[in-house]
Amino acid sequence: VIPAGRTVVLDTATPALAGLTIEGTLVAAPDADIAITSNYVYVKGGRLQIGTASQPYLRNATITLTGSSTVDSAATPGFGNKVLAVMGGTLELHGRPVTRSWTKLN
Numbered sequence: 001v002i003p004a005g006r007t008v009v010l011d012t013a014t015p016a017l018a019g020l021t022i023e024g025t026l027v028a029a030p031d032a033d034i035a036i037t038s039n040y041v042y043v044k045g046g047r048l049q050i051g052t053a054s055q056p057y058l059r060n061a062t063i064t065l066t067g068s069s070t071v072d073s074a075a076t077p078g079f080g081n082k083v084l085a086v087m088g089g090t091l092e093l094h095g096r097p098v099t100r101s102w103t104k105l106n
Contacts, residue, residue, distance in 0.1 A: 002026055002046060010034045016066060019075050022046035022089065033060040039067030041075050043089035051094035058096055 002024040003009050011029035013095070014020075017038035028050040030036045041063060051057030065082040067073060072081060079085040 004045065010036070012039070019067075019073065021075065022048055025049065028059075028061055030057065030106055031054065031059070035062040035064065037064045037066060040065065040073055040079075040082065041084045042076050042079070043086040043091055045088040047090040047092070048086075049090070049092045053093065053094055056094045056096060061093075061095070 001021045006024035008024070008026050010026060010031050011034065012031040013033075013035035014037055017036075019040050019042070019074075020026075020036065020038045021042045021044050023044050023046045025047040026049070027047075030051070034050075048059050062077040063084060065084065069081055072084040073079075073083075075082055076085055
């Protein structure tokens with residue numbers, strides 16, 4: 001949990017987490033490749049920021065959801081499994097400019 005009022009700058013890969021709840025702020029360091037591996041990422045009134053509109057993130061950022069596909073998490077009720085959820089918070093993802101406006105999800 002990143003508590004309200006706290007800002008964490010991520011500049012590496014996280015270990016495998018059971019869950020990540022962001023009530024404060026998690027910001028990707030602009031000069032490092034980052035990775036988040038977690039059963040879920042829940043932005044609960046906080047902020048997850050990887051780049052900004054004026055300064056897109058030009059490194060590699062990977063979010064891998066590893067939760068169960070059949071067991072609901074008590075920490076993310078109503079959102080389902082393996083979820084990147086935002087409730088009352090902000091998710092800001094700005095990367096390299098691309099020529100197409102879609103991507104294939106695996």
